[in-house]
Amino acid sequence: MSEILSPNKYAGRIKPIRVVVVHTMEVDENDANVAEAVGNAFANPARQASAHVGVDTDSECRYVPDADTAWAAPGANADGLQIELAGRAGQTSGDWQDAASxxxxxxxAQRVAQWCQAYDIPIRHLSVAELKAGAKGIVGHYDVTLAYRQSSHTDPGASFPWDAFLARVAAIAGGSVVPASNPVAPAAPAAPAALDVDGYLGPKTISRWQQVMGTPVDGVISSPSSTLIRAVQNKLIACGIGVGRFGADGVMGADTIRALQKYLGTPVDGFISRPSTMIRALQGRLNEGRF
Ligand SMILES: [Zn+2]
Structure with missing residues (x-):
């Protein structure tokens, strides 16, 4: 294996490795020096692209260490291992059968088998939905394009021989191909979408506040007395901040607003302006899952 290291990468990873992404180089597959030629292209900082390895008919070339993040498939760079195959996405099934392919x-297949073993990746071609759900497996760049819509690339093409390729990976790795129809292990529940920190106390902010406080979630502060506000008042009182002479009455009056402003460290005036600095501070906390 030769090595032509690319500067176009991030050092390290912000996510664990979970997916192998297959690409085609869009070059003549019969050129035995093409893995190295692509390495030379990736070595140019102006190119702003890379992959972990490239393979041609006679060799494999390393461009980026597995432990670093290559720039190849936006959306699946942070947790992806990227392999470039000599050839083109436009190849027909017949083209993939020729000696060079x-x-x-x-x-x-040798490289992908090694990766699957090293990183405990099942030998499975993920659907776009599975990819988006955070499953581990193998995909083409096109799957990443469909899942994350951050590029227009369609490699390795509609005729890439997935079945034969995965069967060969499994034979080398001593494992078996996981059928595509297998139910995916449920992904961890997605983090709730972040609230806009816009300073408006709307239904989304109220719902998240209710969720964080553990009160029933309906997106409204009911009157005359709100369970949410009572829970908030009790928390403020527990923190030694008075909420007015009526105590925890579930009413968001001026005294309670003042207490909230104190608690959140924003200017204390007893008003919720639109937009409100205090609500912005609240939204920031709720986005961290706390009050
Ligand atoms: Zn690609």
Missing amino acids: QAILERA
């Missing part, structure tokens, strides 16, 4: 696919 078979040599390239064999080299790619």
Whole structure:
């Protein structure tokens, strides 16, 4: 294996490795020096692109260490391992059968098998939904394009021989291909979408506040007395901040607003202006899952 290291990468990873992304180089597959030529292109900082390895008919070339983040498939860079195959996305099924393609696919299968073993990645071609749900597996750049809509690339093409390729990966890795129809392990529940920190106390902010306080979630502060506001008042009282002479009465009056402003560290005037600095501070906290 040769090595032509690319500066186009982030050092390290912000997410654990979970997906192998297959690309085609969009070059002549019969050129035995093409993995190195692509390495030379990726070595140019102006190119702003890279992959972890490239394979051609006679060799594999390393561009970026696995432990670093290559710039190849926006949306699946942070948790992806990127392999470039000599050839083109426009190849037909017949084209993928020729001797050059078979040599390239064999080299790619060796690399992908090693990755699947090293990073505990099941030998499975993920659907776009599975990819988006955070499943572990193998995809093409096109799947990443469909999942995250951050590029227009369609490689390795509609005729890429997924079944034969995964079967070969499994044979090398000593495992088996996980059928595509297998139910995906449920992904961890997605974090709720962040609130806009806009200073308006609307239904979304109220719902999140209710969620964080553990009170029934309906997106409204009911009157004359709100369970949410009573919970908030009790919390403020517990923190030694008085909420007025009526105590925890569930009413968001001037005294309670003043107490909230004190608690949140914003100017204390007893009013919720629109937009409000105090509500912005509240939204920031709620986005961190706390009050
Ligand atoms: Zn690609």
